[in-house]
Amino acid sequence: MTKRPRAGTDFDRLRPRTPQTPVEPISSGTPADQQGKRALFSATGDEATPPAATGSVVVSCGDCGERSALTPAQALRYAVPSLHLPFLKRDRWSWMQCPACGRRTWVDITIQL
Amino acid sequence: MTRTIAVANQKGGVAKTTTVASLGAALASSGQRVLLVDLDPQACLTFSLGLDPDGLELSVHDVLMDRVGASMAIVSTPDGPDLMPATIDLAGSEVALLTRTGREFVLKQALDDVRRRYDWILLDCSPSLGVLTLNALTAADEVLIPLQCETLSHRGVGQLLDTVRDVQRLTNKRLRVMGVLPTLFDARTNHAQAVLADVSSRYDLRVIEPPIAKSIRFAEAPAAGRSVLVTAGTSKGAQAYREVARRMVAGEVGA
Numbered sequence: 523m524t525k526r527p528r529a530g531t532d533f534d535r536l537r538p539r540t541p542q543t544p545v546e547p548i549s550s551g552t553p554a555d556q557q558g559k560r561a562l563f564s565a566t567g568d569e570a571t572p573p574a575a576t577g578s579v580v581v582s583c584g585d586c587g588e589r590s591a592l593t594p595a596q597a598l599r600y601a602v603p604s605l606h607l608p609f610l611k612r613d614r615w616s617w618m619q620c621p622a623c624g625r626r627t628w629v630d631i632t633i634q635l
Numbered sequence: 636m637t638r639t640i641a642v643a644n645q646k647g648g649v650a651k652t653t654t655v656a657s658l659g660a661a662l663a664s665s666g667q668r669v670l671l672v673d674l675d676p677q678a679c680l681t682f683s684l685g686l687d688p689d690g691l692e693l694s695v696h697d698v699l700m701d702r703v704g705a706s707m708a709i710v711s712t713p714d715g716p717d718l719m720p721a722t723i724d725l726a727g728s729e730v731a732l733l734t735r736t737g738r739e740f741v742l743k744q745a746l747d748d749v750r751r752r753y754d755w756i757l758l759d760c761s762p763s764l765g766v767l768t769l770n771a772l773t774a775a776d777e778v779l780i781p782l783q784c785e786t787l788s789h790r791g792v793g794q795l796l797d798t799v800r801d802v803q804r805l806t807n808k809r810l811r812v813m814g815v816l817p818t819l820f821d822a823r824t825n826h827a828q829a830v831l832a833d834v835s836s837r838y839d840l841r842v843i844e845p846p847i848a849k850s851i852r853f854a855e856a857p858a859a860g861r862s863v864l865v866t867a868g869t870s871k872g873a874q875a876y877r878e879v880a881r882r883m884v885a886g887e888v889g890a
Contacts (some may be wrong), residue, residue, distance in 0.1 A: 533833050536790055559798075562769055564736045565805040586809060596747060621747055622809070624636040 581621060582630040584614045588622035591634070596621070638889070639746070639756040640813060641775035646791035647762035649783040650818035652679045653853050653863070655759040656714075657873070660862035661880035663715025667754045670709065672742075673721035674771055675761040676729070681720035684712040685860030688722045696724040698745045699770075700731065705745045714862045717753070725767070732766045739766070739806045743774035755883075764798050772799065773806040777813040777889050779843070782834060784817055784827035789834055796838055813889040814841035816879065819849045843888050845875045 579597035581590045592600070604618035614628035642655050652675070659671045672695060673680040678688035688694075693708040698719065709717050732738040746756060758771040772778060778799060782788055792815065803810050815834060821827050835842050852867035859866050864873045882888050 533786065533789060533830075533837075536786075536793060536837075559764070559801075561733075562739075562764070562766055563801070563805050564738050588809065590747070591744070592747070624751075 576634055578634045580632045580634055581618075582614075582632075583620035583622055583625075583627060584629060585625050585627045586620060586623035588620070590621040592621060597631075637750045637753055637756060638777065638883075639750070639758065639775045640889070641758040641760055641768075641771040641778045642781060643758075643760040643768055643771060643778050644780050644782065644788070644791055644795055645762055645764045645768065646783070646788045649762075649781045649788055649791075650847065650853070651762070651781050652683060652759055653856075654779070654781045654816060654818065654847070654876075655680055655757045656683050656856075656862045657853075657864060657876040658880050658883075659716035659755075659757050660714040660864040661877045662755050662884065664864065664877075665880060665884055667884060668752065669716035670719065670749065670753045670756045671712075671716045672719045672746075672756065672758045672771075674725070674742075674759055674767045675721060676723050676726040677761070678721040678723065678725070679857070680759045681718065681722075683857040683860070684714060684716075684718055684862070686710065686712075686718070686720055688720065691720055691722055694722045694724065695719045696722060696728050699725075699728045699741050701741075705749045709749065713860075714865060716757075729766050732770075739769050739773045739802075742770035743807075746774055764794065769798075769802065769806070772802040772810060775807070776809060777811050779813045779889075780815045780840075781818045782815040782831070783819045784821075784830040786826075786830065789830050792834055792838065792840075811889075812840060814843040816843045817846035820846035821849050822846070841888070843879060843882075845878055847872055847875050847879075 578591045579594060581592060600619045600621050604616060607615045614630050616629050616631050618629060619626050620629060642651050644651060655671055659669050663669045671680060681688045693703055695708060697703045698705050698708050709719050712718050732741060758775060760768045760771045780792060780795060782792060799810060799812060817831055831842060834840060848871050850870060850872045852863050852870045852872055856863040856866045867873055
C-alpha cells in the first residue's frame with residue numbers, strides 16, 4: 523500500500539533562497555544560460571545604466587549614484603533652475619534636480635556623442 | 636518626491652490588480668496624486684476601472700513602442716487615480732522589446748516625462764517574469780509583493796526575489812522590496828498563518844499589515860468598473876486597503 527504524503531505546514535520542498543544567496547555573475551564565464559532567464563536582460567554588466575543614445579544628456583547624481591540618459595528637452599526641464607561652477611569644483615560641478623531621485627544636488631553632466 | 640511601486644508576483648490570481656486598483660483609489664481619496672500603469676496584456680486593471688480596453692485609441696503599448704509620449708496615453712478614472720491603460724496589443728510589445736538593446740529601461744524613460752506630476756505611481760505587473768515585469772522593476776523604487784498565503788504563491792516569492800536581485804545588479808540598484816501584502820487571507824486556516832510566517836522569516840521580508848481578507852466584494856467590483864472602495868466602501872477589504880494606504884502616506888511602510 524502506498525503511503526499517502528502528509529499534508530503538513532513545513533516547506534522543505536521549496537528551494538532555499540535566502541537574501542544572502544550570492545547572485546550568479548552574468549559575465550563570469552560560469553554557465554548562465556544566455557538563452558534562459560538571462561535572455562530577458564540586455565544589460566550584461568554591473569553598471570545598471572540605460573544605454574544613452576547619441577545626442578542624449580547623461581546626468582550622474584552625486585546623491586543616489588544613478589545615471590539618467592535624457593533627451594535635450596528633458597534635460598532642460600530638470601536644469602531649470604541650475605547652477606554650474608566648472609572653475610570652483612572638480613567633480614559634479616552642476617547643481618540641478620536629479621531625474622532619478624528628484625533631489626536638487628551636485629551632478630555630472632555629459633553629452634553622449 | 637514621487638514613489639514608484641511595482642506590484643509584482645509572477646503567480647497569477649494573487650490580487651495584484653485588485654491591490655493596485657484599491658490602493659490607488661485609497662491614495663487618491665486621501666488627496667494624493669496617483670498614476671496607475673497597467674502592464675498586463677489582459678488589461679484587467681483597465682477594465683476594472685471602467686474602461687473598455689477594446690475601445691482605446693492609445694495605451695501603454697503605444698508608449699512603449701515610442702509612438703506617443705506617456706502623457707498622451709494617460710486617462711483619468713472616476714475613482715480618482717490617472718491610468719495608463721493596456722490593451723491586448725501589449726502582448727506584441729513584449730515580443731518587439733525582446734530584441735531591443737536597453738529594453739529594460741523603456742518604461743522608466745517614458746515615465747520620466749510624467750513622474751513629477753504624481754506622488755505615487757503604481758505599476759500593475761503581468762503574472763510572468765517577462766520583459767514587461769523587468770521594465771516595471773527597473774522603473775520602480777520599490778516592489779510590493781501581494782502574497783496569497785498558500786504554498787505555490789510562497790514558491791513564487793522566492794523566484795521573484797531572485798529576479799529582484801538580478802534587477803538590482805543589472806538595471807536598478809535603487810530597487811527595494813517594500814514587503815509582502817497578504818491577500819485573499821483566511822486567518823482561520825493554519826496553512827495561511829504558516830505560509831506567512833515562513834515567507835517572512837525565510838526571506839527576511841516585512842509583512843505589511845493589515846492583511847487583506849478574502850471577500851466576494853473584490854470579485855464584484857470590476858463589474859461596476861469601480862474599485863471596492865466605491866462599490867463596498869465599508870467592507871473589511873476596503874477598510875484594510877485604506878489602512879495600508881494611510882500607512883504608506885505616513886511613511887510607516889516602504890521608502
